[in-house]
Amino acid sequence: MGDPRKQKKKYVAPKKPFDSDRFEQELQMIGVYGLRNKRELWTHRTELSNYRRQARNLLALPISEREQNERELVNKLARLGILTTDPTLDHVLDLTMENLLERRLQTVVFRKGLASSMHHARQIVTHGHVALDAARVNTPQRLITVAEEDRLQYTPKSALNDASHPARIAASDAARRVSAEGFEGSDKFDRSDRSERPARQDKPEKTEPVTNEAIGPVGGDVNE
Incomplete structure (x- = not known):
């Protein structure tokens, strides 16, 4: 029967792992659209990137060669509701993440x-x-x-x-x-109140237990 098919990764992680502006945008989208994690967001971002790459490659071809592939691409996106009526390749290049997340x-x-x-x-x-x-x-x-x-x-x-x-x-x-x-007003993710959160309090320092050596000998003469 053969070996089972190897599952391929469906997303491409951002090239710049630490970017505060991107962090804010991703967290806002995750909160607004109820995504489970950033991998789901990156999967749709990779899908959007593939659509835009196809559009750029088709625009580089003569009209006679790209006509059929262009029609297939824009009709697919129109069926999904990502593009509106009379779509073109220029509309594909203008797509945003919200267009995919809405569908x-x-x-x-x-x-x-x-x-x-x-x-x-x-x-x-x-x-x-x-x-x-x-x-x-x-x-x-x-x-x-x-x-x-x-x-x-x-x-x-x-x-x-x-x-x-x-x-x-x-x-x-x-x-x-x-x-x-x-x-947006019904289910918006707001992180503007982070500065109003109370500051983190440091834990109290641990005190060492008192030992018999510090107290002195037990049962000794009080007059000494």
């Missing part, structure tokens, strides 16, 4: 009002409460096409089908809040 299953579930927050959306996806055409989907990082978005629903046996379920009520309240305040 994640986790994000779409929250956008549709099936969950009360991004983290709740990840929970119900991984626990098998979300279905696509009655087929369970439990991969939060999966990119959802525009056609699949309308077919997302709760699984038939999920307890969330009950409209009186507390999670359903919280999800409805969150959907109304998002429509009123916007997505």
